[in-house]
Amino acid sequence: MRGDNGRMSPLPAQEHPQPKSLTDLFVSFTLLALQGFGGVLAVVQRELVEKKRWMTREEFIEDWAVAQIMPGPNVVNLSLMVGGRYFGLKGAMAALAGMLTVPLVLVLLLAVLYAQFAGHPGVAGALRGMAAVAAGLIGATGLKLFGALKKNVLGLRLCIGLGLLCFVSIALLRIPLAYVLLSLGLAACVLAYRKLAP
C-alpha cells in the first residue's frame, strides 16, 4: 500500500488520515464547533469528510445513522463515536469536551449581551436571517450525502423511494420521528439484510 507512490484515490477506503492525539481531537472539535453557527452538522461533514478526511462519505452516513438513532444530541454523539474510535473512552471525552467547552462560554456571553438588546428589531431580524441560512446548510449536507447512496446495497432507486417516503412523513405529515424510524427504518434494515445475503 505504501509503495503506491502517493496515488491519491478520491475515496480512500482504509488508509485515510487519523487524529494524531487527544489534543488534536480536542482542538479539532473545538474549531469545528466554533464554525458551526446554527448547528454543527453542516460543518462536521465538511471538516471531517472533505478537509481532514478522517472518514469517507459512506462512513459518515453510517456513523450519522447511529448518532441519529441513539438518544442525545446528534453531533455530540458523533463526536463521542469519532473520538472513541481512535482513542477509546479518553478520545470520546476529549472530542466531547472540545465540542462543548468553548462554545458554552461563548453562548453564555451572548446570552448576557442578548438580555440587554432583546427588544432591538435589528437583532431579531439578524437572528431570523441566520436561522434561514442555517436551515439551508443542513439541507445542503443532505444533498451532498445523497451521492453516497449510489454505492448502497439497496440500489439507488429503492434508496430514493425510501428517502421520499421518509421526507413526506417527517416534513409534510409531521409524524413523530420514533414512529418513522420504527416503521420505515426497520423496513429499510430488513430489506438491506436480505440484500446482504451471502
Place this chain on the structure above:
Amino acid sequence: MNEPLQTLHLAFGAREWFDLFLHYLSLSLLSVGGAISTAPDMHRFLVDKQHWLTDAQFNASIAIAQSAPGPNVLFIALMGWNVGLNAGGMLTGLLGVFLALLGILIPSTTLTYTAAQWGHRNRELRAVRAFKQGMAPIVVALLIATSWILAGANGSSLKDWPVWLLTAASAIIVWRTRIHLLWLLGAGALLGWYGLV
C-alpha cells in the same frame, strides 16, 4: 427599543436544584433525534408547571443557541442559566448550567458510547451492516426534512417567501461551491438586520 429581558425571583433550595437535574436526567434517554425534540416537555415543566422560566426566556434560550456557534444542545445550558439567574445571580446561573447539561448528557452519552463501541467491534456482522446500509437513505432524507422544517419555522406563510428563498439559495450554494459557511451566515444576518427577509 432596548428592553432588557425580564427575570423572575425564585427561592431555590437543594430540593429544587435536584428536581431541575432530575428533569433533564429523565429527558436524556427520550431525546431521540436531538435534545430539541424534548423541548415541548421542557416547556411544560419549566414554564407551565414550575414557573421557573418566562416564555421569553425559554424562546430566547433556543434562538440564541441556534444562532451561536456550537451544538444546538447548548440551549439546555441556557435554560439552566436562566433558571439560575431567576434563583439568584451569576453563580446560581452557572450551577444551573452544569446541572442541566450534566443531566441531559450523562445517560445518553453513556448509552451511545457503549452501543457505538459494540457496533464498531461487530461491524462485519450481517445485522450491523444491514442496519447501516438500510438507514442510509433514511438519514439523508431526515437531513433534508430537518432543513424543510427549520425553514418553515422561520416563515410559515406565502408572504415569507424571502425566507424560503434564502434557505434554498444557501442550500444550493453550499452544495455546489466550497465557499466558507460563515460568509453565508453573515449575509443572512445582514439581510435580516435590514428587514429584507
